[in-house]
Amino acid sequence: MYDFVIIGSGTSGGVFSFYLTQSGFKCLLIEAGKSYETKDFPKNEMEYNAELFWNGGMDMSADARFAFLRGKCLGGGSVINQCLLDRFDEIALNDWKSISKVDFFTTENMEEHYREIEKRLPIVKVPEEQRNRNARIFIEGLKKQQLGWAPLSRGETDCGIEKGHDCIVCLGGCPRESKQSGLVTFIPWALKEGLEIKTDFSVDKIEHLSGSVNLFGTKNGEKEEIETKKCVLAAGALGTNHILLKSGFKETLPALGNNFFCHPQIMTFAVFDDLVDSHKGAFQSVKSEDTTMREKGYKLENVFAQPIGTALLYSGFGKKHQEWMKKYRNLACIEVAIRDDGKGKISLDKKNRLKISKKISKEDKKRGLEGVMIVRKIFESEGAKEIYTSPFWFGLHLMGGCAIGTNPETSVVNEKFTVHGHENIIIADSSIFPSAPGINPALSIMALSHRASRIAIEEMKKEDQ
Secondary structure (H helix, E strand, O other): EEEEEEEEEOHHHHHHHHHHHHOOOOEEEEEEEOOOHHHOOOOOOOHHHHHHEEEOOOOOOOOOOEEOEEOEOOHHHHHHHHOOOOOOOOHHHHHHHHHOOOOOOOOHHHHHHHHHHHHOOOOEEOOOHHOOOHEEEEEEEHOOOOOOEEOEEEEEEEHHHHHHOHHHHHOOOOOOOOOOOOOOOOOHHHEEEOOEEEEEEEEEEEEEEEEEEEEEEEEEEEEEEEEEEEEEOHHHHHHHHHHHHHHOOOHHHOOOOEEEEEEEEHHHHHHHHOOOOOOOOOOOOOEEOOOOHHHHHHHEEEEEHHHHHHHHOOOOOOHHHHHHHOHHHHHEEEEEEOOOOOOEEEEEOOOEEEEOOOOOHHHHHHHHHHHHHHHHHHHHHOOOOEEEOOOOOEEEEEEEOOOOOOOOOOOOOOOOOOOOOOEEEOOOHHOEEEEEEEOEEEEEEHHHHHHHHHHHHHHHHHOOO
């Protein structure tokens, strides 16, 4: 029997794996996707969409109007994101404290957990010399609108931008081990401490017992059963909710699957006469830094997509679409990222498949429209010849469904990160978020997972005594 089985190897699962194994516990890390070494990552956008993401690239809402992205490989979302690492501010934490009634959601209480993660990862501000023309257009346009900006913070070592390396490649896994994903940090550190890993393993059901948890799953078409004292669910908002729902926990947890959030993204492109080459170098390096925007619930970032992603974001077809894609190297792009107000729901369909009910609220539409108007002014001030806002919204940073809180009627996880009434199941991934923070969640997921792992270690030592 294992002491801990961690389901999901992304931002939360990697952190749990390291701290639990470091404390001497026998741990197994389970991942539904495959394991890749740096040299084995898919070589192009089409292949990595199919191989590194769930469902061939994206999950869709029930009405097919909203697309959601999540990783499916060892290292999870940390492999396919940009490793942007920011602390939550008082706005986010005060909101969480008010909703959850959990007292530790303060900047003071979170400080030690942020510090612990930050001391282990090299986190740098993207320097001026690495900003491409898309970033410079964004900065100059913000200045003309009298809006603030700041460089993004990323977990990275030597990206080699000056050698001609392009960070957009890392959306399909970083081939240089520069991006500080779980695949090059917490997971290998945990392996040195004795962690066991099982990939290509699909968890069908978990069963909570007195003093243990049984896992039932499938690997290579063969059914397997695993027994553990404690189970850590770290499969992200969609994965963690899906496992609990398939396992029948909705009967005792009425809040399960409720209040699903994300950060909806709206992409606006601009055509310039000269080459912009937004895909070159550090393609995502700058964000807006404006108190009014923050209070209103949105922010701006310079960003870009590879050709397939860009093509998907442009409506239409035929010659018109082809002519647009010929302008790829002349395109600049700024995204509006919204602090989600609309509460979605995660449930099961008749075949036990994931069903995501999510609509864009009136308030989110208002925030998005206001942000897009600023983006258009930025591009106009910088001499854009044509501006196009994509009508297709997609969701990043999937959150909620297993909200943390003190009331079992309105939450799923308590202040000790164990599921209400099921003390052997632990959760600290993004599914416990009681609301959308409006800030990249990766660093806070790691900090919360550090706090939860420390509590789990203390509790396990008490039980062993």
